[in-house]
Amino acid sequence: MNYPENLSDIDIILDQTDVILEKVIEAWTELQTKQPLIQCITNSVASNYAANVLLACGASPAMIDNPFEAQSFASIAAALSINVGTPTTEQMQAMLISAQTVSEKNTPWVLDPVGYGVFLKWRSEMVDQLLLLKPTIIRGNASEISTLAGNQAQAKGVDSTLSSHEVYHQALTLLEHTECIAISGESDFILSNAINGVIQINGGSYLQPKVTATGCALGALIAAYSAVSTPVIAAVAAHVHFAIAGKLAFAKSQSVGSFNVAFLDYLYEINDSTIAEYADIQIIQ
């Protein structure tokens, strides 16, 4: 990985929440300053929403998802986000080409294995292929991560039927394929060999899963942060960004339409002091 100088996860031991918080704030500041170009290959439900989330958070999204431009564009992107939500044949080709390109260039990339499981084999086989290219970060809901880790988890379509808390122990086996695993849910869990323990992030709102594509957009945001930070800090920063915006949005609005508007507002309005005030990060053993 091409880590920004002095920011490698390996150089420090991430065992203190105040150190992590400081690095999250640094990552947020870097995102605003650099506005990195993020290539997103995502699903038809998420494309508009993920682009709006990235713009609100400070990144520069480009939804380049055809195989004919995948190599040239992936070679200039600062990070790549791959989401297999509603794949087409051409998108599948673009995923593979783009992932190969960024892997060769040591550009960070995120894999979101939406719907991984026996009833959606085509995408699951593509996810298996992409795993061989060692995504920098894998993110998903509890059912997807559990199934990916080899368990017979049940999902309801693309929605989780497991809690993130039940799953994170199983997920450790996935660390042979990736540097960092992020599991979203009522609480979010970040796993990596660079952490002494597991990072837990609280916040958000029960309304977030009632707005479609929030998880997909979160994957894209992790990619954006990974362009300006280390894998673990990128994952933590994106989840903290979402958790704070979700919490503040819910305080303002308790129904789905207006919650979503407020959520986008707060994603944009968050700054270093809001992060310092509202971030709820714990390290559990």
Next chain:
Amino acid sequence: MNYPENLSDIDIILDQTDVILEKVIEAWTELQTKQPLIQCITNSVASNYAANVLLACGASPAMIDNPFEAQSFASIAAALSINVGTPTTEQMQAMLISAQTVSEKNTPWVLDPVGYGVFLKWRSEMVDQLLLLKPTIIRGNASEISTLAGNQAQAKGVDSTLSSHEVYHQALTLLEHTECIAISGESDFILSNAINGVIQINGGSYLQPKVTATGCALGALIAAYSAVSTPVIAAVAAHVHFAIAGKLAFAKSQSVGSFNVAFLDYLYEINDSTIAEYADIQIIQ
């Protein structure tokens, strides 16, 4: 059809609005309880919106629209919604495979023949093929339903130029292909051999057609209700749900952006008492 027990349209004569209203409230309650998995093959304009509408109303949407996963996923879906708005070749294949799968399993499914007519032949031929598989419910605007029933109706692209009231007599011939026909418009009309007469639903707002994909999302919602109710009650419940949310949203906001936000809010906030208070259902002969 696999009707929920004691709920077959055939067992009762739907000739009393209070009986229908009671069953609509039951259907709404079931939708919240079961949160059925609904496969949607829909257009690029509607995919995000339809998913958000289903989540707001209590269902669990999955936009699985590729031919390689169509059979395995349709076999576990509680209902299927097919909308031919902006079809691709792969989606067309997925539609046919999914429709065949659910037909064999007696899983309910909804067909929305967007843009049916002479200037859009490719999709119209697919709709003709799908009709042979006998969709549980056909829904569309007045121009689409009239053309589908063999009349030379004029449409403006995908928008209707006819009123729903003019058309419902013509639509009766379609009952050889389906158990239930739903025509949306200023008033909505539900037709079925299980009804003594035609059910008319009032409500909504003239702003609804000014928000794109509301009709497409309504088709998906009919599919969601059909997973927990009979075809006629499913169609009535979805239209009532939309009509009430549209009416309340318009009372709150009279411009398109904020109307749409309020509409999603009310889709989510509606409950048994709101339905009892605001549903405007008539039976006409």
Next chain:
Amino acid sequence: MNYPENLSDIDIILDQTDVILEKVIEAWTELQTKQPLIQCITNSVASNYAANVLLACGASPAMIDNPFEAQSFASIAAALSINVGTPTTEQMQAMLISAQTVSEKNTPWVLDPVGYGVFLKWRSEMVDQLLLLKPTIIRGNASEISTLAGNQAQAKGVDSTLSSHEVYHQALTLLEHTECIAISGESDFILSNAINGVIQINGGSYLQPKVTATGCALGALIAAYSAVSTPVIAAVAAHVHFAIAGKLAFAKSQSVGSFNVAFLDYLYEINDSTIAEYADIQIIQ
């Protein structure tokens, strides 16, 4: 071109802002009256948003983007909007067929060369082909228009890194391919041989580029206006419509989610007196 009678750009010399403003108001009125059918072949990020913008502004959008219906539908559309944001092979075919069809019928059409440049060659080659069919209006951001005019402009993915003011002199060479060029940015610039000078439009908000697909939707709106007006007036009217709605929306809301809701509201609420009051049009030499 089939100009509406007495409205050809060539008959009048567009050198007075009050004449232009009067014609913009006429165009807006015509748009509300005729609600022309606009075929849009656009990207996955923009399809819902562009449809909602067209509906809010008075047009009737239809996102027909498959090659099998491209010819028959383009032959009845009042105008065509082509945007190469996230092309698929089938969309590319549809673009070419539709553009050929409208060219033969003298139906106005708009080309938006999203991301034109060396890192996105596939679409750039398609844009080069489409240029041979002489689009009525070309619209883009400063980086795209500069690159299209043969300069080595730098873009960040699909976002501009140049200001519109720097670029409009370079863009004049493009007038051999088109009747009108529209460059969006902090100020917008409209170029045509029918103008004595260049038309500059001010307004809007710095939040507009923070909402994805606003540029794409603007291209579709130019197409809508071109169905009821001349190319230059169509381009000016669409930019004025956006500039006023953006300015009023920003006065109401300063964060991205609620800004976007207010923006759609004002696109819908604008009328002849708002246009007369807020339009900021200049002619520069």
